[in-house]
Amino acid sequence: MIPENEFDRLVHLAEYDLDAAELETQLQDLAKLAAKVAGTEISLVNLIDAFTQWSVASEGIPVMQMDREDSVCQYTIMGDQPFEVRDLSKDERFNRKFYVTDDPHLRYYWGVPLTSEAGLNLGALCVLDKTAKEISPEKVALLEIIADEIVNRLKISKTVASLRSKLQHSEEKQKQIAHDIRGPLGGIIGLAQIVNEQGDQNRLDEVLEFIKVIQTSSKSLLDLADEILSSKDALKVRPSAPAENECSLSILKNKLKNLYEIQGKQKNIDLAVEVNSCKSELTFPKAKLLQIIGNLVSNAIKFTPAGGKVSVSLDIFEKGQRRELSVIVKDTGAGMRREQIDSILQGDGKTTKGSLGEKGFGFGLPLVKHLIDGMGGRLKIESEPGRYARFEVNLPD
Structure with a gap:
């Protein structure tokens, strides 16, 4: 399922520059609250990119990832209303999916899109049961x-990251961003308070206790905003500490393996990530790196048959007073024809199928090209149909 505004949606999601591995602690309490409110065994907070559904927080089941085309939430993000399936085993779209036929043998699904202020769906909150x-x-x-509240926290994560990396020495901008943080949080606290006050009429006493979680968490974030306003030095990076907006090649390597190795194992594909050992601790601005490299890795895994290999090479080169990050992603997959390469480099994309018949959505590689261009970088593609594809990305700091 592809929303009409899919490319804009993916670009908007990429602008949040979220690290799926770091979101669980921020959203775990809300996942637990959702399951308690719904009375279900399981709840998931899912973000959906061009290839993958990322469960970034969960209750009743470990956080996980799955191919986008296997998910139920791909239907939820198609609109602006909740999406419900009363019996997954009787719905032809889902009755053969692994989570229905095998453990945990799910039957019930209810999901609501996570819609940003821009009106674009980042993913979905869903509750499920057997x-x-x-x-x-x-x-x-x-x-x-x-x-x-989940969307508010994602916005706060984005805003604070932007504040740390770009506005550390601007008191005026700090106040502006802190004001932006306070706005949505103040609204959610007020709304939660109304629910709290009227809750006895709805006879949801147990739920009211958990609604307090929203209020408590939101108030703590308001305190953070107040701290930003009151302290000029609160967000300055100490010279002895690594910059908040940077990561080393070794850290980037570990993140890529943690996020994408499971996708390779699911298809019996060897994912290798290598760094220049002499430069493994050199740092580079991390903005958009996971979005760019992750899409290339997911694409490579998708088009590589079982038993194949996907390799990622990371290096940093000195360019005068600046550094340039070099990323090479190579696979032993289906490869591409010259006209396909030209189409990608022109920012276009077409739906294709992976080596196991996985559905293609046609937006992953054009999104990569869009992000690279926006960062002033370069993308080079080499390929031989039936043998390999090689993507080389060079990004200035």
Whole structure:
């Protein structure tokens, strides 16, 4: 399923520059709250990119990732209303999926899109169970509040990261960003308070205790905003500490293996990530790196048959007073024709199928080209149909 605004949605998601591995602690309490409100065994906070659904927080099941075309939430992000499937085993779209036929043998699904202020869906909050459930209108309202709070926290994560990396020495900008943080949080606190005050009429006493989690967490973030406003030095980077907006090649290597090695194992593909050992501790601005490299790795895994190999090479070169990051992603997969390469370099994309028939959405590589161009970088593609594809990315700091 492809939303009409899919490319804009993917670009918007990339602008958040989220690291899926770092979001669980920020969102775990809301995942737990969603399951409690709905009365289900399982809840997931899912972000959906061009290739993958990332479960960044969960309750009742470990955080996981799956191919986008296997997910139910791909249907949820198609619109602006909750999406419900009362029995997954009786729906032809899902009755053969592994999570229905095998453990945990899911039956019930209810999801709501995570919609940003720009009106674009970043992913979905969903609740699931092994037996049929009924989500009352009162619980729907509460779950939508939780979804709004998830989006608020993602926005805060984006805003604070931007503040740390770009506005460390600007008191005026600090106040502006802190004001932006306070706005949505103040709204969610007020809304949660209304639910709290009217909750007895809905007879959701148990739920009210968990609604307090929203209020407590949001107030703590308001305190953070106040701290930013009151301290000029709060966000300055200490000379002895690594910059917040940078990562070393060794850290980047570990993140890539942690995020994408499971995708390779699912297809019996060897994923190798190598760095120049002499420069493994050199740092480079991390903005958009996971979005760019991750899309290239996911694409390579998708088009490489079982038993194949995907390799990633990371290096840093000195260019005068600046550094340039070199990333090479090579696979032993289907390869591409010259016209396909030209189409990607022109920012276009077409839907294709992977080596196991995986559905292609046609936006991953054009998104990579868009992000690279926006950073003033270069993309070079070499390929031989039926043998390999090689993507070389060079990014200035």
